[in-house]
Amino acid sequence: MSLELNTRLWFQVFLTSAGHWPAVPNVNFSRRLFEATKDLQRARGEAPNGILTEAQVGQMLASASSVLKGWGLRWVPHPTRGRSI
DSSP states (O other): OOSOHHHHHHHHHHHHHTTSOOSOOOSOOOHHHHHHHHHHHHHTTSOOOSOOOHHHHHHHHHHHHHHHHHHTOOOOBOTTTSOBO
């Protein structure tokens, strides 16, 4: 929970793109999210401790980028609030 809100949400999007988070991103860092993190580590042949190293985060971002580009995600303006979503 010490991660910034946007970081927590993007982390869940990256886990989804890797096939380890079949859920809608939310603001909490739950036991389920901790287990999904360990599943990602196991799938990569790493020690499943639930704590990602900087190198692991970099690898996850690199592998997620191609999947996310295929999804065509982009920021769009909210129709009434004047903010991007």
